[in-house]
Amino acid sequence: MTALRSFAATTARVLVLLAIAIAMLAVLLIATGHEVIPALSAMVRGAFGSYYAITSATIVRMVPLALAGLAVSVAFRAGILNIGAEGQLLVGAAAATAISGTLGGVPWFIGIPVILVAGAMAGGAWAAIAGALRLRFGVLEVISTIMLNFVAQYLTGWLVRGPLQEPTRVNPQSVTLAPELQLPVLLEGTRLHAGVLVVVLVAIAVWWWLRSTASGFRLRAVGATPTAAASAGGIDVPRTLFGAFLVSGLLAGLAGSVEYTGITYALYENFSPGYGYTAIAVALLARLHPLGVLATALLFGALEAGANAMQRDAGVPNVVVSVVEALLILLVLAADRWRPSRADETGT
Amino acid sequence: MVTAAPTGAVLLSLDGIAHSFGRVRALDGASLQVRAGSVHALLGENGAGKTTLMRVVFGLLRAQHGVMHWRGTPITMRSPSDALAHGIGMVHQHFTLVPSMTVAENIALGGHGGFDPQQAATRVRDIAARAGLVLDPNAHVEDLPIGAQQRCEIVKALARDVTLLILDEPTAVLAPAEAAELLRWIRGYADAGNAVVLITHKLRDALAVADDITVLHRGRTVLTTPARDTDQGRVADAMLGGAAVRTADVLTGRDVTDIVSDVTTDVITDVVSGAADVVNRRAASALPRTVLALDAVSVRDANGVDRVRSATLHVHAGEIVGIGAVEGAGQRELLRVLAGRLSPTAGRRAIPESVGFVPEDRHRDALLLDAPLFENTALQGAGARRGVMDWNDVRARTSAVLHRYDVRASGAEALARTLSGGNQQKLVLGRELEAAREALVVENPSRGLDFVATDAVHRALRAARDAGMAVVVYSSDLDEVLLLADRVFAMHDGTVIECAKHRDALGRAMLSGASGIGNGMTAGIDA
Numbered sequence: 009m010t011a012l013r014s015f016a017a018t019t020a021r022v023l024v025l026l027a028i029a030i031a032m033l034a035v036l037l038i039a040t041g042h043e044v045i046p047a048l049s050a051m052v053r054g055a056f057g058s059y060y061a062i063t064s065a066t067i068v069r070m071v072p073l074a075l076a077g078l079a080v081s082v083a084f085r086a087g088i089l090n091i092g093a094e095g096q097l098l099v100g101a102a103a104a105t106a107i108s109g110t111l112g113g114v115p116w117f118i119g120i121p122v123i124l125v126a127g128a129m130a131g132g133a134w135a136a137i138a139g140a141l142r143l144r145f146g147v148l149e150v151i152s153t154i155m156l157n158f159v160a161q162y163l164t165g166w167l168v169r170g171p172l173q174e175p176t177r178v179n180p181q182s183v184t185l186a187p188e189l190q191l192p193v194l195l196e197g198t199r200l201h202a203g204v205l206v207v208v209l210v211a212i213a214v215w216w217w218l219r220s221t222a223s224g225f226r227l228r229a230v231g232a233t234p235t236a237a238a239s240a241g242g243i244d245v246p247r248t249l250f251g252a253f254l255v256s257g258l259l260a261g262l263a264g265s266v267e268y269t270g271i272t273y274a275l276y277e278n279f280s281p282g283y284g285y286t287a288i289a290v291a292l293l294a295r296l297h298p299l300g301v302l303a304t305a306l307l308f309g310a311l312e313a314g315a316n317a318m319q320r321d322a323g324v325p326n327v328v329v330s331v332v333e334a335l336l337i338l339l340v341l342a343a344d345r346w347r348p349s350r351a352d353e354t355g356t
Numbered sequence: 357m358v359t360a361a362p363t364g365a366v367l368l369s370l371d372g373i374a375h376s377f378g379r380v381r382a383l384d385g386a387s388l389q390v391r392a393g394s395v396h397a398l399l400g401e402n403g404a405g406k407t408t409l410m411r412v413v414f415g416l417l418r419a420q421h422g423v424m425h426w427r428g429t430p431i432t433m434r435s436p437s438d439a440l441a442h443g444i445g446m447v448h449q450h451f452t453l454v455p456s457m458t459v460a461e462n463i464a465l466g467g468h469g470g471f472d473p474q475q476a477a478t479r480v481r482d483i484a485a486r487a488g489l490v491l492d493p494n495a496h497v498e499d500l501p502i503g504a505q506q507r508c509e510i511v512k513a514l515a516r517d518v519t520l521l522i523l524d525e526p527t528a529v530l531a532p533a534e535a536a537e538l539l540r541w542i543r544g545y546a547d548a549g550n551a552v553v554l555i556t557h558k559l560r561d562a563l564a565v566a567d568d569i570t571v572l573h574r575g576r577t578v579l580t581t582p583a584r585d586t587d588q589g590r591v592a593d594a595m596l597g598g599a600a601v602r603t604a605d606v607l608t609g610r611d612v613t614d615i616v617s618d619v620t621t622d623v624i625t626d627v628v629s630g631a632a633d634v635v636n637r638r639a640a641s642a643l644p645r646t647v648l649a650l651d652a653v654s655v656r657d658a659n660g661v662d663r664v665r666s667a668t669l670h671v672h673a674g675e676i677v678g679i680g681a682v683e684g685a686g687q688r689e690l691l692r693v694l695a696g697r698l699s700p701t702a703g704r705r706a707i708p709e710s711v712g713f714v715p716e717d718r719h720r721d722a723l724l725l726d727a728p729l730f731e732n733t734a735l736q737g738a739g740a741r742r743g744v745m746d747w748n749d750v751r752a753r754t755s756a757v758l759h760r761y762d763v764r765a766s767g768a769e770a771l772a773r774t775l776s777g778g779n780q781q782k783l784v785l786g787r788e789l790e791a792a793r794e795a796l797v798v799e800n801p802s803r804g805l806d807f808v809a810t811d812a813v814h815r816a817l818r819a820a821r822d823a824g825m826a827v828v829v830y831s832s833d834l835d836e837v838l839l840l841a842d843r844v845f846a847m848h849d850g851t852v853i854e855c856a857k858h859r860d861a862l863g864r865a866m867l868s869g870a871s872g873i874g875n876g877m878t879a880g881i882d883a
Contacts, residue, residue: 222741229735232724239697239713239721240784242739 054317070309075263076287086252092153094284095160100261103130131261139253181276201270364392373422397562445513455498644672647826653703665850678841712788716800761786778809
């Protein structure tokens with residue numbers, strides 16, 4: 009089955025990249041005068057060292073990275089450079105926060121889906137602004153989505169000091185989400201929440217949509233060669249692009265509402281530590297494959313969890329890991345150029 | 357016709373220039389002499405080497421053989437700035453302006469020292485005034501109509517004090533009134549002691565304004581003459597290669613029947629190859645049904661130029677209609693109107709719901725190069741499809757296309773990029789033929805293909821015709837049009853003219869817009 013094969017191939021790639029990442033990290037540690045072994049072991053412990061590290065640090069970080077990574081993948085597959093997953097995620101979280109305030113007494117099996125969907129729709133609407141600007145006025149989405157990220161960031165800052173601030177008006181954050189509307193914890197004593205199941209289901213759904221449906225195929229065709237899609241396929245290119253903006257925004261918004269209902273339970277100013285930006289790396293590393301995104305999001309989840317542990321336990325600034333992440337992306341992009349295409353020999 | 361006998365000294369002299377791109381000989385012994393104070397028209401069919409020769413002069417290409425003299429001294433231009441330093445400027449067919457900058461800024465580009473907007477604007481105004489060109493230095497290029505953009509390009513060259521100005525197809529993008537204006541300006545500019553090389557395939561323009569004419573054919577100079585000593589008929593004949601060249605063509609393999617035997621013929625069996633068979637078959641079928649019908653159809657482009665002018669064309673089931681035209685005569689738009697890819701701005705069109713279309717640029721307009729072949733098959737009709745794709749069915753249909761049209765590929769999963777040009781073309785053709793049962797429009801079907809692949813494509817087109825489809829073929833190669841077509845039309849400046857199926861008649865009609873021989877000497881600029 010080609011899907012399994014490509015998933016296995018991506019996993020293998022991720023493991024190789026992990027080894028390379030560790031080697032690069034070691035070099036950086038030496039260059040910055042840190043002791044390699046204690047720092048690396050702190051990092052590995054932080055990411056995989058214990059049951060708790062795996063479930064509550066690594067996988068918990070993987071969830072928003074994977075959802076936002078899917079958002080980026082869908083956009084990039086359509087040839088849209090959506091750099092705005094961060095803003096769409098924040099707006100999604102803000103909408104989820106706002107609507108959860110109105111859901112007092114609503115049973116969880118209605119309340120949770122409503123919150124998640126509200127976040128997704130807000131993210132979609134946020135991306136639709138960039139889509140409309142592009143299709144109506146020719147504004148490059150690279151610019152508009154970055155700008156909308158700033159708008160979303162300051163909007164969040166205003167909301168948690170204004171309309172969505174908790175009633176005591178002391179802290180710049182929203183009221184804590186009612187426990188019955190929080191995503192259930194899957195394993196007792198950990199932070200692993202049901203959002204991980206949502207991520208896996210959504211990844212499979214996105215993969216199936218892109219691969220098996222007519223509209224998913226149109227999106228890929230427009231992303232591959234828009235002129236041929238229009239001329240040979242009779243595809244309405246602007247309409248397809250707008251749809252891709254919407255779906256991409258929906259997924260990033262969902263990342264925001266899942267994070268809110270699964271981990272933070274409140275909206276505050278630095279709600280996202282840049283998940284929407286790291287998601288670009290996640291998507292590129294997975295070569296924009298929806299199932300591959302699960303594996304690369306896990307890798308970046310582990311790197312970030314490990315980076316925090318390394319900073320805490322070995323005093324190594326976690327930006328070192330950011331450097332490694334950036335180097336990994338460059339490596340993958342370069343490797344894609346060097347590798348000759350063998351697809352025609354493997355398939356029949 | 358303007359024939360002020362110029363007596364200027366020879367400014368530029370090219371002798372035996374040769375240049376090849378890989379295995380393609382673009383120039384093969386081209387020669388040219390341009391005198392001061394003269395307009396020199398450089399004529400030839402598409403791909404005759406006109407632009408390539410001038411790119412050598414302008415330092416964009418290095419000649420592999422031959423000698424260039426500038427003001428009597430042998431010279432090699434190393435770069436465009438080298439050429440400009442010697443006083444040679446070139447205005448390319450596709451402009452090289454920065455759209456978001458002003459006219460003055462564009463003209464100051466490539467200069468030295470500081471940039472003072474006031475000073476630059478004054479300078480541009482001076483140059484334009486001295487040259488007699490209307491140009492607002494402070495306008496942004498993107499806001500200018502195409503004619504003003506061209507004046508900007510010309511002033512850009514004049515600002516570098518050129519004495520020889522090369523203009524590549526300058527009238528192709530202009531409305532008739534603007535074109536006449538430009539030609540008048542060219543004449544005046546040369547009369548002031550400068551020289552102009554006018555690359556064109558518009559005979560009328562050339563004869564109206566030029567002092568001297570050089571005609572290139574397949575990279576070789578085949579005619580050099582003062583304009584007043586020749587006429588449209590003789591120049592057209594030279595452009596089409598003359599009788600001697602045509603005989604050579606047949607000997608070097610233009611006659612594809614020799615090659616047919618080399619090709620696997622098990623695929624398309626019902627091929628009709630002889631013209632006699634065609635005639636018999638056409639005579640046998642009573643009153644053919646009209647499949648594609650255009651009545652007084654016009655297409656106006658974004659610049660307000662009419663690319664197609666009141667064209668009337670009916671294509672019947674079971675025939676191949678061939679179209680001959682020089683570049684930019686409106687055939688691109690006409691074909692897309694016929695194929696349902698472009699809406700006419702005026703006139704009536706009746707075409708089937710689905711018309712197969714094989715565009716000349718298959719990489720841009722027909723294929724997803726990095727997708728597997730089965731997805732390229734699925735692309736046809738993708739816009740209207742709903743629900744879930746049945747990829748197994750698509751794969752099966754793709755395999756069938758690969759087999760029926762002899763596409764050499766490892767299978768339906770192969771990436772389109774890995775196929776040769778010929779196999780890519782056969783895939784596109786097969787895909788379109790499988791989807792559209794009534795009509796097919798084909799643009800330069802053998803571009804970039806070798807003889808074997810060309811022959812396979814030709815046989816597929818004939819087979820489609822014999823199966824009752826209405827087929828329209830445009831090719832920039834006249835021989836290909838004549839080889840395939842049952843009826844031929846020429847396009848000239850947006851109009852469609854039916855012609856006799858004869859090389860000279862078609863060639864003359866597309867070059868001069870008249871179907872007769874030797875007439876059409878309406879050489880006045882305003883004609």
